[in-house]
Amino acid sequence: MPDHQPWWETTVIYQIYPRSFQDTTGNGIGDLPGITKRLDYLADTLGVGAVWVSPFYPSPMADFGYDVSDYTAIHPMFGTMEDFDELLEAVHERGLKLIIDWVPNHTSDEHPWFVESRSSRDNPKRDWYVWRDAKPDGSLPNNWLSYFLGPAWEHDEATGQYYLHSFLTRQPDLNWRNPEVQEAMFDGIRFWLDRGVDGFRIDVAHVMMKDPELRDNPPVPDDWQRRFKDHGEYDRYLHIHDKGHPDIHQLFRDFRALLDSYQPERYSVGEIHIAEWDEWATYYGEELDELHMPYNFSHIHAPWNAAEVARRVNEIEDVVPEGGWPNHVLGNHDETRLATRIGEEATRVAAMLLLTLRGTPTLYYGDEIGIIETHIPSDQQQDPWGRRLPGAGRDGCRTPMQWDTSPGAGFTRGNPWLPLTGDRAARNVETQLSDPSSLLNLYRALLRYRERSAPLLVGDYRQFDAPDGVFAYQRTVPGESLVVVLNFSGDAKRIDLESTGTIAISSEPARTGEIVPGALTLGPNEGVIVEVD
Numbered sequence: 001m002p003d004h005q006p007w008w009e010t011t012v013i014y015q016i017y018p019r020s021f022q023d024t025t026g027n028g029i030g031d032l033p034g035i036t037k038r039l040d041y042l043a044d045t046l047g048v049g050a051v052w053v054s055p056f057y058p059s060p061m062a063d064f065g066y067d068v069s070d071y072t073a074i075h076p077m078f079g080t081m082e083d084f085d086e087l088l089e090a091v092h093e094r095g096l097k098l099i100i101d102w103v104p105n106h107t108s109d110e111h112p113w114f115v116e117s118r119s120s121r122d123n124p125k126r127d128w129y130v131w132r133d134a135k136p137d138g139s140l141p142n143n144w145l146s147y148f149l150g151p152a153w154e155h156d157e158a159t160g161q162y163y164l165h166s167f168l169t170r171q172p173d174l175n176w177r178n179p180e181v182q183e184a185m186f187d188g189i190r191f192w193l194d195r196g197v198d199g200f201r202i203d204v205a206h207v208m209m210k211d212p213e214l215r216d217n218p219p220v221p222d223d224w225q226r227r228f229k230d231h232g233e234y235d236r237y238l239h240i241h242d243k244g245h246p247d248i249h250q251l252f253r254d255f256r257a258l259l260d261s262y263q264p265e266r267y268s269v270g271e272i273h274i275a276e277w278d279e280w281a282t283y284y285g286e287e288l289d290e291l292h293m294p295y296n297f298s299h300i301h302a303p304w305n306a307a308e309v310a311r312r313v314n315e316i317e318d319v320v321p322e323g324g325w326p327n328h329v330l331g332n333h334d335e336t337r338l339a340t341r342i343g344e345e346a347t348r349v350a351a352m353l354l355l356t357l358r359g360t361p362t363l364y365y366g367d368e369i370g371i372i373e374t375h376i377p378s379d380q381q382q383d384p385w386g387r388r389l390p391g392a393g394r395d396g397c398r399t400p401m402q403w404d405t406s407p408g409a410g411f412t413r414g415n416p417w418l419p420l421t422g423d424r425a426a427r428n429v430e431t432q433l434s435d436p437s438s439l440l441n442l443y444r445a446l447l448r449y450r451e452r453s454a455p456l457l458v459g460d461y462r463q464f465d466a467p468d469g470v471f472a473y474q475r476t477v478p479g480e481s482l483v484v485v486l487n488f489s490g491d492a493k494r495i496d497l498e499s500t501g502t503i504a505i506s507s508e509p510a511r512t513g514e515i516v517p518g519a520l521t522l523g524p525n526e527g528v529i530v531e532v533d
C-alpha cells in the first residue's frame with residue numbers, strides 16, 4: 001500500500017440522518033446521544049470507517065435542518081454541545097472519523113443575519129443576501145425558479161424588494177460575493193475544525209455562486225433529456241445562470257486552503273448535481289486544490305442493468321483527474337430507497353458493487369438491512385417538497401432505523417416521527433444478525449474483507465469481458481489481483497476468468513471458499529469476488 005493514502009480514500013462513509021437513527025429521549029426523533037449509543041454497531045458490528053451526520057444545528061426545521069439558524073450550535077432537539085463533544089470523542093476513540101454537514105448556500109429566514117438583512121435597505125447586512133428590485137414593469141427580477149417549485153424570488157413587504165431563495169422561501173440564499181459573508185461562514189467552519197471534526201459534506205456546493213448579472217435561464221431545448229429526477233416546472237429551464245458560475249472555484253480554493261491549514265488532514269465532499277461529467281470533475285480543482293471529491297450520484301439515476309452501470313463507472317473513471325479519487329453513492333436522504341429503486345433481489349449485487357469499485361463508498365443508513373421506501377401520500381408528507389410536488393416527497397427514504405423487533409424497532413420508546421416499515425419484524429438489525437444469509441451479514445463480510453484487501457482499497461480498476469447482463473472487473477495491486485463478477489440479470493451466466501482462483505466472498509454465503517477452475521457459473525443476481533491465483 002502507498003505510504004501516504006489519505007483516510008478518506010480507504011474509508012467507507014456511513015450517512016446518518018440524525019432524526020431517524022436513534023432516539024434516546026422518547027420523543028420519537030433521533031438525537032446525538034443516540035448516535036453515540038450506536039457507535040459500537042458502526043465500528044464493530046458493521047465495520048465502517050467514517051460517519052457523516054446530516055444537519056443537527058438550530059433550525060426552525062422548515063427543511064428538516066437544511067435551514068440553519070445558527071451554524072455554531074446544536075438544536076436542543078438533538079442535544080447539547082456537550083453531547084456533540086462526547087460523540088466526537090467516542091467516534092475518535094473507536095478510530096472512526098466524523099464528517100458534518102455544512103449548508104453554505106442558504107440560511108434559515110430565522111438566522112439573525114437574515115433578520116437584520118431584511119430589517120431595512122441600509123442595514124449593514126443587507127448585502128449578505130441577494131436583494132433585487134422588481135423589473136420596471138413590476139415583474140420578478142428574473143426567471144429563476146426554486147428547486148422546490150415556484151419563483152426563486154420572494155417579495156418582502158417591509159422593504160419593497162425581492163430576495164433570492166434557490167430552495168424554500170424560508171431558505172434565503174447568502175450572497176457569497178460579499179467578502180464579509182465568506183469570512184463569517186469560514187469562521188463557522190473554523191469553529192468545528194477547532195473542535196476536531198474530520199470533514200464536511202457541503203450542501204448544494206455548486207449552487208453557491210450565481211451569474212453576477214443574474215441573467216435569465218434559457219428554456220431547455222426540444223431534445224433535452226432529464227439526467228436527474230423529475231423537478232416539475234424547474235426542468236423547463238437550463239440552469240446555467242442560477243448556479244455553477246466559474247467564480248465558485250476560487251471560493252473552493254479558499255475553502256480548501258482553510259482545511260489544509262489544519263492537522264491532521266481534514267476532508268471535504270461536495271453535493272454537486274452536475275451530470276456533465278467533465279464539468280463535474282472541475283470541482284477537484286485544476287491543481288487538485290478544491291474539494292477532495294464531488295459526490296458521484298450517477299448510479300442513483302442509473303437504469304439498473306450491467307451495461308448501464310458499467311458505462312457509468314467507466315465514465316467516472318475517465319473524468320476523475322490524475323491524483324483525484326473517485327467515489328460511489330447508491331442512496332441518501334433525498335432519493336428513493338435503494339431496495340425499492342432497484343428491487344430487493346438486486347440489493348446483494350448492489351452491496352458488492354458499492355464496496356468493491358475503486359473509490360470511496362458512501363452507505364446510507366438502513367440500506368445495509370435493505371429498508372424499503374415507505375409510501376407516504378403527498379398530503380401526509382412532512383417534507384415540504386413532497387407536499388408541494390406530488391411524487392417528490394422524501395419522507396419515504398427517511399424512516400427510522402430498525403434495530404430490533406420491539407414496537408418502536410429499538411429506535412424509540414415513543415411514537416416515531418415517521419412510520420416504521422411494514423416488514424420491520426424481519427427487516428431489522430437484530431434479526432438479520434442472527435441469519436447468516438442476511439443482507440446485513442453480507443455487508444459485514446464485505447466490509448471486513450475490504451478493510452484488509454489492498455486490491456479493493458487502492459488497486460487499479462479494469463473492466464473484464466463478460467456476457468450480457470454481467471458486469472465484471474479486475475482490481476489489482478502488484479502481485480495481487482481480484483476479479484469481481486456481478487450478475488445483474490435474472491438468468492444464470494457463465495464467465496471465463498482466464499485463470500484459476502478462489503471465491504473470497506459470494507453473495508451466496510455457501511460458495512465462499514469455492515475453487516474456480518478458470519470458468520464460473522453465477523446464479524441470477526449473484527455476485528462473487530474471486531482471488532486470482
Ligand code: NOJ
Nearest residue numbers: 063066167203204333334
Ligand atoms: C440538498 C439536501 O440534501 C436536501 O435535503 C436539502 O433539501 C437541499 N439541499 C436544500 O438544502
